[in-house]
Amino acid sequence: MSNIENPNVEIALRYHRAVSDFAGGAELAAFFHPDFTHHELPNALFPQGNMRSLDQVQAASAAGRKGLSAQNFEVLNTIAMGEQVVLEVLWTGTLAVPVRDLPVGHVMRAHIATVLEFREGKIIAQRNYDCYEPLVPA
Numbered sequence: 001m002s003n004i005e006n007p008n009v010e011i012a013l014r015y016h017r018a019v020s021d022f023a024g025g026a027e028l029a030a031f032f033h034p035d036f037t038h039h040e041l042p043n044a045l046f047p048q049g050n051m052r053s054l055d056q057v058q059a060a061s062a063a064g065r066k067g068l069s070a071q072n073f074e075v076l077n078t079i080a081m082g083e084q085v086v087l088e089v090l091w092t093g094t095l096a097v098p099v100r101d102l103p104v105g106h107v108m109r110a111h112i113a114t115v116l117e118f119r120e121g122k123i124i125a126q127r128n129y130d131c132y133e134p135l136v137p138a
Helices: 007-020 025-029 054-067
Strands: 032-040 050-053 068-081 084-095 107-119 122-132
Touching: 007 025, 007 068, 007 084, 007 107, 007 122, 025 054, 032 054, 032 107, 050 054, 054 068
Parallel strands: 032 122
Antiparallel strands: 032 050, 068 084, 084 107, 107 122
16 A cells, blocks of 8 residues: 555645644544544653643643744655554744744744554554754844
8 A cells, every 4th residue: 555545644644734724622633533642752842752642732732822823844755554654744833932042933943753653544642753953043
């Protein structure tokens, strides 16, 4: 089965478009299995990494809508096998509030590998490997 034939690839792409558009509530929850977990590996913003449940992901999404004026997840590559989809993504986010020494309007960038695991057409697990570009003012 090629990536194009794997229905989970289309779900993964729709999910990333929805997150780019700051989807929340039921619109975002529709992508997830009730037992969903999100594991963010250590990175510049979360040096200890992060584990989140579905409720915690919903709360983080709401916080993101307050902290960013815009964001985009540009999917550069997809690999799918069975119930797993791996995406290579370039994320950009424009700050609506200052973060550390970064001013409002600063555009943050991260190169991301995301591993999505599916069950019954829903995302049950997500692992993110986020590599942020240097967090210094322009």
